[in-house]
Amino acid sequence: MRVAIVGSTGAVGQELLELLAERSFPLTSVRLFASARSAGQERRFAGETLRVERLPEDGDLGVDIVFSSAGSSVSRACAWRWAEHGAVVIDNTSAWRLDPRVPLVVPEVNPGAVHEHQGVIANPNCSTIIALLALAPLHAAFGLRRATLATYQAVSGAGQAGIAELTEQTRVVLDGGRARPNVFSHQIAFNLFSHDSAVGPDGYNHEETKLLLESRKILAAPDLLLSATCVRVPVLRAHAEAIHAEFARRVVETEARTVLAGARGVRLVDDRESNTFPMPLEATGRDEVLVGRVRADASSPGGLALFVVGDQIRKGAALNAVQIAEILGGTSGLGARLKG
Amino acid sequence: MRVAIVGSTGAVGQELLELLAERSFPLTSVRLFASARSAGQERRFAGETLRVERLPEDGDLGVDIVFSSAGSSVSRACAWRWAEHGAVVIDNTSAWRLDPRVPLVVPEVNPGAVHEHQGVIANPNCSTIIALLALAPLHAAFGLRRATLATYQAVSGAGQAGIAELTEQTRVVLDGGRARPNVFSHQIAFNLFSHDSAVGPDGYNHEETKLLLESRKILAAPDLLLSATCVRVPVLRAHAEAIHAEFARRVVETEARTVLAGARGVRLVDDRESNTFPMPLEATGRDEVLVGRVRADASSPGGLALFVVGDQIRKGAALNAVQIAEILGGTSGLGARLKG
Numbered sequence: 001m002r003v004a005i006v007g008s009t010g011a012v013g014q015e016l017l018e019l020l021a022e023r024s025f026p027l028t029s030v031r032l033f034a035s036a037r038s039a040g041q042e043r044r045f046a047g048e049t050l051r052v053e054r055l056p057e058d059g060d061l062g063v064d065i066v067f068s069s070a071g072s073s074v075s076r077a078c079a080w081r082w083a084e085h086g087a088v089v090i091d092n093t094s095a096w097r098l099d100p101r102v103p104l105v106v107p108e109v110n111p112g113a114v115h116e117h118q119g120v121i122a123n124p125n126c127s128t129i130i131a132l133l134a135l136a137p138l139h140a141a142f143g144l145r146r147a148t149l150a151t152y153q154a155v156s157g158a159g160q161a162g163i164a165e166l167t168e169q170t171r172v173v174l175d176g177g178r179a180r181p182n183v184f185s186h187q188i189a190f191n192l193f194s195h196d197s198a199v200g201p202d203g204y205n206h207e208e209t210k211l212l213l214e215s216r217k218i219l220a221a222p223d224l225l226l227s228a229t230c231v232r233v234p235v236l237r238a239h240a241e242a243i244h245a246e247f248a249r250r251v252v253e254t255e256a257r258t259v260l261a262g263a264r265g266v267r268l269v270d271d272r273e274s275n276t277f278p279m280p281l282e283a284t285g286r287d288e289v290l291v292g293r294v295r296a297d298a299s300s301p302g303g304l305a306l307f308v309v310g311d312q313i314r315k316g317a318a319l320n321a322v323q324i325a326e327i328l329g330g331t332s333g334l335g336a337r338l339k340g
Numbered sequence: 341m342r343v344a345i346v347g348s349t350g351a352v353g354q355e356l357l358e359l360l361a362e363r364s365f366p367l368t369s370v371r372l373f374a375s376a377r378s379a380g381q382e383r384r385f386a387g388e389t390l391r392v393e394r395l396p397e398d399g400d401l402g403v404d405i406v407f408s409s410a411g412s413s414v415s416r417a418c419a420w421r422w423a424e425h426g427a428v429v430i431d432n433t434s435a436w437r438l439d440p441r442v443p444l445v446v447p448e449v450n451p452g453a454v455h456e457h458q459g460v461i462a463n464p465n466c467s468t469i470i471a472l473l474a475l476a477p478l479h480a481a482f483g484l485r486r487a488t489l490a491t492y493q494a495v496s497g498a499g500q501a502g503i504a505e506l507t508e509q510t511r512v513v514l515d516g517g518r519a520r521p522n523v524f525s526h527q528i529a530f531n532l533f534s535h536d537s538a539v540g541p542d543g544y545n546h547e548e549t550k551l552l553l554e555s556r557k558i559l560a561a562p563d564l565l566l567s568a569t570c571v572r573v574p575v576l577r578a579h580a581e582a583i584h585a586e587f588a589r590r591v592v593e594t595e596a597r598t599v600l601a602g603a604r605g606v607r608l609v610d611d612r613e614s615n616t617f618p619m620p621l622e623a624t625g626r627d628e629v630l631v632g633r634v635r636a637d638a639s640s641p642g643g644l645a646l647f648v649v650g651d652q653i654r655k656g657a658a659l660n661a662v663q664i665a666e667i668l669g670g671t672s673g674l675g676a677r678l679k680g
Contacts, residue, residue, distance in 0.1 A: 146639050146640070147639070148488050148584040148637075148639060148645075150490030150569070150582035152492065152532055152571065152573065166530075167514060170510060170514060171514055174507060174510060174511055174514075185615055186619060186621075187621055190506075190574065190575055190576050190620075190621075191575060191619055191620050191621040192492055192573060192575060192580060192619065192620060193617065193619045194615070194617040194618075194632070194633055194647060196615050198615075199612040199613075199615060202635060202636070202638065203593070203612065203633065203634070203635025203636070203645075204635065204638065205615075212638065225638070225639035225640070226638070226639055227584060227637050227638045227639035227640070227645055229490075229582035229584075229633060229645060229647060231492065231580070231582065231647075233492065233532060233573055233574075234530065234573075234574050234575070235530055235531060235532060235574070236530050240532060240571070242490035242569035242571065242582075244488040244567060244569075244584075253543070272539040272543065273539075275525055275534070275536050275538075275539060275545075277533065277534040278534075279526060279531055279532065279533045280530075280531050280532060281526075281527055281530075281531040292534070293534055293543070293569060294543070295542065295543025295544065296542070296543070297488075297567050298542065298544065298552065298565070298566070298567045299486050299487070299488060299565035299566055299567035300486070300565070300567070305488075305543075305567055305569060307534060307569060307571075
């Protein structure tokens with residue numbers, strides 16, 4: 001397969017390139033695209049040097065799969081044009097996620113949806129992917145009705161610029177200087193703030209609304225109730241989420257633990273004795289989403305509380321996209337098993 | 341009044357001393373006590389130099405009010421002995437909070453309980469105080485039934501040593517070094533973790549259980565349902581909490597906002613247009629608890645979601661204790677008004 005990465009110099013773009021090599025993705029060629037500013041840069045891949053190109057005007061990237069990670073405006077303008085030229089677009093932005101023509105896929109959850117694509121497949125929001133790795137198997141077993149979530153989101157959600165802002169700003173503050181927020185609206189060093197996406201008339205910001213609407217679509221659960229509070233914290237690249245969930249069936253804690261222990265893409269990290277639970281530091285660089293603090297919700301009979309942490313750039317974005325490509329290519333353990 | 345601060349060289353002890361000066365607390369003398377290690381140190385107060393003393397063996401501190409901030413083991417061993425010598429002990433530790441002889445007081449919420457003391461009055465846990473500043477007035481108006489909370493707790497909860505560990509460890513990590521956790525069980529720089537208090541058989545850690553049991557006692561609401569997930573984050577000295585709450589009465593968002601706008605000790609920071617909501621950085625050094633993100637809970641008809649942030653050392657500990665002392669001394673606006 002011939003592959004293109006659009007937005008190849010960003011945090012997710014670079015992770016995509018690394019994952020294609022690491023997972024021996026069956027490709028015949030890779031083309032890297034980025035904005036005019038980054039065009040001309042070089043990247044190493046499988047012993048070769050690739051030059052970053054500008055996007056061609058005519059929309060013909062000459063590839064079979066496009067990973068689109070250059071932002072919503074690029075995907076909104078270009079995704080269907082790339083598809084018209086024969087590519088399948090795996091879109092890492094929010095541009096087409098809720099479009100009825102576009103499957104929204106978490107490979108461990110709804111891999112079959114990949115095959116319903118019309119040229120564009122959407123990768124969900126990072127917070128949605130990470131939450132659903134734990135919630136989807138519980139939903140399958142017990143019937144998820146309602147969830148409240150509070151997120152602890154890493155700065156990598158704003159890309160490399162977000163990571164750089166946290167580290168550089170932290171240095172300045174430690175040296176007694178004054179933080180000058182640029183990527184984020186507020187100081188992030190030793191601080192936290194409500195996710196700085198726009199807030200709708202219902203008081204929920206876009207990140208929170210994505211969590212609700214994307215979860216409904218992926219789980220095919222239009223009546224799911226979900227309320228999230230999304231918060232940016234001074235952590236580099238893994239998101240955490242505290243979740244309280246209610247189900248159609250009363251959940252017994254041990255049953256939930258059994259379900260999660262057998263869930264694909266999940267690693268249970270839940271040792272009460274030694275106080276060992278999921279942490280961003282441990283989730284960083286890992287494929288699995290870490291799940292722990294699994295306990296009966298003391299405030300809701302039959303409900304469940306848990307804490308999930310996942311690498312935002314990896315499973316929250318790049319890995320999920322590569323897994324979708326593997327299903328398309330027929331090389332995915334996930335796709336093969338669940339298609340059959 | 342003659343006042344003593346036990347644990348006077350700790351973060352809360354020092355804040356207590358500053359607050360006594362700042363609020364012109366009507367005192368005739370201050371004695372500072374600390375462990376043998378810190379005895380002999382000097383502190384400035386109202387133009388005088390005070391020498392830090394070791395605790396006398398006989399338990400007679402020769403004062404009218406003791407602020408006890410040296411840890412639970414000291415309060416467990418000494419509080420009632422100090423009281424036998426005629427002092428009223430305002431205990432900043434968890435030692436006696438749930439003892440039926442001991443009032444547990446948030447002055448904005450249940451100031452009258454101060455007068456029922458038998459020699460010892462307990463200051464609640466910082467997370468409880470900060471949550472209840474918002475939840476108590478909502479409870480009074482609508483009848484709180486259930487709340488789920490996720491906390492974002494600053495390192496100051498572990499005192500000056502916690503603050504030092506975050507700043508020093510952050511420096512080390514920024515310089516490419518390896519963090520060596522000491523005060524906390526895990527790396528706190530650019531990381532977060534489930535609150536490292538012991539976990540009970542129900543899967544809740546002590547911090548979370550305190551939130552439940554202390555809230556029930558302070559609100560005199562023995563049937564209150566509350567489930568918390570307490571998390572330590574790399575923030576210096578203000579705690580944040582994402583709260584979802586359900587009430588006996590269906591709450592309309594504008595009503596809730598009116599209640600909170602008129603609540604004592606609360607400052608509404610809730611501008612959706614400019615994305616201005618409570619942040620630890622803004623709460624630091626402030627008396628008020630900041631409340632924002634007030635919105636109808638999309639997952640629960642009549643429920644409410646909100647986000648609160650308060651200075652952990654100040655309102656979460658030292659200020660609350662001084663306010664209790666002001667009620668005892670009859671100089672509190674809070675006590676006077678609510679007693680009458």
